Amino acid sequence: MTDDNQKSGLNRRDLLKYSLQGVALTAFGSALSNSAKASAPAFLSQRPKNGKIVVVGAGAFGGWTALHLLRKGYNVTLVDQFGAGNSQASSGGETRLIRAYYSDPVYVDMAMRAVTLWKENEPRMEQTILHQNGLLLFNYPSSKAESEAAIAIYKKANLPLEKVSLDDAVKRWPQIGVEGLDHVLYDPSAGYLDARKGCLAVCNLFLKEGGTFLQQRVQTETIQNGKVTSITLTDGTRLEADSVVFACGPWLVRLFPQLTRKLKVMRALCFFFASPSGQADLMENKLPTWMDRDMTGPFRSFGVPGSDFRGFKVGLTPPDNNITDRFDTYHRIIKQEEFDMALGVLKRRFPKMVGQPLIEQRVCQYTSTPDTDFILDTHPEADNLWLMGGDSGHGYKQGASFGEIAAHTVEGKLEKSAKFSLKRLIG
Incomplete structure (x- = not known):
């Protein structure tokens, strides 16, 4: 506590x-x-x-x-x-992203309304749960269609969403790596919630x-x-x-x-890596939350830098993750190959984090509908x-x-x- x-x-x-x-x-x-x-x-x-x-x-x-x-x-x-x-x-768990990056306006509206409700209720809660430190969306050639659709929806909803070239992205956020990307989108109104x-x-x-x-x-x-x-x-x-x-x-x-x-109950993985000593630029007040939008890869990743000094969070959904028949009885243990996936994310996108030790890991779960x-x-x-x-x-x-x-x-x-x-x- x-x-x-x-x-x-x-x-x-x-x-x-x-x-x-x-x-x-x-x-x-x-x-x-x-x-x-x-x-x-x-x-x-x-x-x-x-x-x-x-x-x-x-x-x-x-x-x-x-x-x-x-x-x-x-x-x-x-x-x-x-x-x-x-x-x-x-x-449960420490954090969840909050963003309006959807192709469905219904969920865009719900996300916007949720932000308002958190802001209205936080004074009565006497604590901050919503952290609007922005969101970086790492877009590949395979995610161009999704990106363009989102830009149109954001514009219609009068929400800010910047399309940033790779050169400009590296200048603004030198902490990130852009190998294999087509462009970066930046949503300054997004962020994360303390779950x-x-x-x-x-x-x-x-x-x-x-x-x-x-x-x-x-x-x-x-x-x-x-x-x-x-x-x-x-x-x-x-x-x-x-x-x-x-x-x-x-x-x-x-x-x-x-x-x-x-319905299917699915596994999702969270890794917390130790932030390098003295590297304040890897904290949430200097680096936005992020999502990797590789539409052709075996998994997608996301993360929250630094929140409450818990470490640098990398979240991902692995290929083998259906646990519907045992969701409340299985041991929530991360496999070596899944840990290797998380290390690959750091190597591609956050080179300063390479070699940093894992300090915490967690298996979460969610219930998915077909659509x-x-x-x-x-x-x-x-x-x-x-x-x-x-x-x-x-x-x-x-x-x-x-x-x-x-x-x-x-x-x-x-x-x-x-x-x-x-x-x-x-x-």
């Missing part, structure tokens, strides 16, 4: 205590202006609705959904079997504003006359509910196997039982805004979207 986390409300011990007590805290602390402290925010002074909602899963999707629903006036209970920001979850801290911060805020958190596992749900009426936890607790949202990442595969048989679109839909046998997931390796950056969409949809203010439907997975 860092000093920042200890100053910012609840630590993990507090989180357990308040999960049992269901205590509502409404003071946001010194980060807010005096005028903001003088009166409770509008969403806290709303009259509670006659509705109990249970959200299962306190990751990027579930945590934000619970917070948005709470602010609509619902009585919300958030349940997670391992706790918010835990290491087994897809939303584990972010999940915990959202859960802390949810508790402060009156929500209830339980660290328990769901055993079963009760469906009667086309509606879910309650869920039962493994400790015997029965939670009555007017609606239930299951946003539990790969555990959707376990809980609803017939509805999610086209990489998310899931937000009702169970075919219960119109108030919602399934939310399919992050497909890019869900954390949209968690804040997708949670907002989910809250509006569960409430009935938004119609269900065909883009996020279950039918495309079971049809």
Whole structure:
């Protein structure tokens, strides 16, 4: 636990205590202006609705959904079997990129909205989760079409995106290598999020504003006359509910196997290398985050330089990464050939990092849909039982805004979207 986390409300011990007590805290602390402290925010002074909602899963999707629903006036209970920001979850780990670099305007809009939501909520969290230190996109001849499409979308969205020649890129960022590249794109509004801290911060805020958190596992749900009426936890607790949202990442595969048989749980690898002594130009305030866009290679890589002095992060998705049938039982061990891939990334793109020792490694996992679109839909046998997931390796950056969409949809203010439907997975 860092000093920042200890100053910012609840630590993990507090989180357990308040999960049992269901205590509502409404003071946001010194980060807010005096005028903001003088009166409770509008969403806290709303009259509670006659509705109990249970959200299962306190990751990027579930945590934000619970917070948005709470602010609509619902009585919300958030349940997670391992706790918010835990290491087994897809939303665990240190950092995740946030960027609007998509060929689909829907995800561009969601990423932009997520940035706004983080900025709005950070004062109440009393810590910084969003770091907009920019993004370098290493583009090859094979990624020209993707690059041009992105440039057009950025222009339409009025977002900055620079196309930088290789000579100019080396002048601006002498830390990088450009061998084999066609050009570099630079997005100054992108950056990264503190993933584990972010999940915990959202859960802390949810508790402060009156929500209830339980660290328990769901055993079963009760469906009667086309509606879910309650869920039962493994400790015997029965939670009555007017609606239930299951946003539990790969555990959707376990809980609803017939509805999610086209989902795949995939491995992703993170390596942290020791930054060279005295090389401040390899830290996040001097070097942007980055993505390697080789569309023909066996894997794609990305990274975050230096965050919280954890080391130079290299992330990649290896060719052999489908662990659907054992995602919660396998040993999360990185193979030698995968480590060699990471060393190859450093050699090509960050020559100053060559020879630096590996100081930390991590195997993450994500749940992928065939089309990489998310899931937000009702169970075919219960119109108030919602399934939310399919992050497909890019869900954390949209968690804040997708949670907002989910809250509006569960409430009935938004119609269900065909883009996020279950039918495309079971049809």
